[in-house]
Amino acid sequence: MRSVRKLSFALLLYLISAVPAQSRPVPTALFRFRNGFWINLHHFLYAEALAGSTSANARWISTAQAAVRQAPCGAFASADAEQNWKKAVQFYSSNYASRDMLFDRDFANINDVLGDAGDVQALPATLPRDLKRELEAAAPAYRQSCWPNHRRLNEAWIHLLEPLLATHGQEIARRLTTVFNTAWPAQPIAVDVVTYADWAGAYTISSPPHTTVGSVGDDKGDAQLEIIFHEALHTMDEGMDRDLSTAFAKYHSEMPQGFAQALIFFTAGFVTQEQLHATDPNFQPYAYKHGMYKRIPYWDQDEMALRKYWQSYLEGQEQRQAAMDHLAHAICCS
Ligand SMILES: [Zn+2]
Numbered sequence: 001m002r003s004v005r006k007l008s009f010a011l012l013l014y015l016i017s018a019v020p021a022q023s024r025p026v027p028t029a030l031f032r033f034r035n036g037f038w039i040n041l042h043h044f045l046y047a048e049a050l051a052g053s054t055s056a057n058a059r060w061i062s063t064a065q066a067a068v069r070q071a072p073c074g075a076f077a078s079a080d081a082e083q084n085w086k087k088a089v090q091f092y093s094s095n096y097a098s099r100d101m102l103f104d105r106d107f108a109n110i111n112d113v114l115g116d117a118g119d120v121q122a123l124p125a126t127l128p129r130d131l132k133r134e135l136e137a138a139a140p141a142y143r144q145s146c147w148p149n150h151r152r153l154n155e156a157w158i159h160l161l162e163p164l165l166a167t168h169g170q171e172i173a174r175r176l177t178t179v180f181n182t183a184w185p186a187q188p189i190a191v192d193v194v195t196y197a198d199w200a201g202a203y204t205i206s207s208p209p210h211t212t213v214g215s216v217g218d219d220k221g222d223a224q225l226e227i228i229f230h231e232a233l234h235t236m237d238e239g240m241d242r243d244l245s246t247a248f249a250k251y252h253s254e255m256p257q258g259f260a261q262a263l264i265f266f267t268a269g270f271v272t273q274e275q276l277h278a279t280d281p282n283f284q285p286y287a288y289k290h291g292m293y294k295r296i297p298y299w300d301q302d303e304m305a306l307r308k309y310w311q312s313y314l315e316g317q318e319q320r321q322a323a324m325d326h327l328a329h330a331i332c333c334s
Pocket residue numbers: 001002003230231234261264
């Protein structure tokens with residue numbers, strides 16, 4: 001549920017030439033789901049390393065342990081296979097378990113390469129050489145003992161979401177792009193489905209748009225709709241961040257870290273709930289369901305301000321600019 005932006009020249013050009021959102025139709029294909037071997041192997045080795053860690057962040061460890069439990073592997077076919085697997089887990093423990101899938105630039109590049117690699121025989125040479133060696137050595141063990149089950153779990157996640165997207169996707173996408181005053185990315189957003197993404201359940205790198213999402217959590221069905229559109233917002237929040245920062249600057253203040261994330265949680269949750277009111281009246285947005293506004297420092301205040309001022313905008317009772325000015329004032333100065 002997090003994102004990072006890699007600013008590129010192409011992105012800058014795109015931003016400069018951006019046409020107001022209202023004039024752009026929402027494309028028919030919003031997402032491009034992938035269930036790829038290499039990116040799954042990479043994330044599961046990361047999960048195994050974290051699950052066995054004694055020094056990583058407690059939340060990282062507990063989420064990884066849960067995923068490993070929910071996505072079990074079968075027995076290894078041979079002692080050699082087991083040894084290769086253990087060696088690769090050890091490699092991840094030493095090199096990657098303390099690193100963040102999202103904010104680590106190397107990880108982001110590795111993720112793009114492995115996502116695009118699908119199930120090719122040999123991995124591209126653009127990967128770090130030692131990583132490529134460990135992945136290729138662990139691949140037969142993973143393919144034999146884990147992949148059939150993992151592939152099935154990912155497939156089930158995709159199959160649950162697809163009909164919901166067919167029913168609700170266009171309307172939610174239209175609403176969100178209008179609210180954010182932006183356009184849907186030119187190409188469908190690449191979504192890699194893996195058993196364990198990271199401690200947050202999903203993460204997104206915005207340039208090029210690339211989401212990685214975990215398939216074994218408890219948030220299934222309609223909850224997936226919110227998750228996938230929440231992630232999509234991270235690929236198109238540049239203008240929103242800029243406008244919010246401008247609103248805070250009017251009060252000689254800076255937007256607090258984490259506020260834009262709270263706004264994305266609130267907006268994706270609100271719009272999904274609104275869309276589902278007839279078919280799932282008990283739908284509870286993710287941040288409420290998981291107690292995030294209570295758990296994360298300052299988010300209780302953020303939620304109060306969002307409910308008071310941002311919701312009025314979402315309901316069409318307030319202009320966007322006025323809502324942002326009210327929000328900024330409530331957060332910085334009241
Ligand atoms: Zn997020």
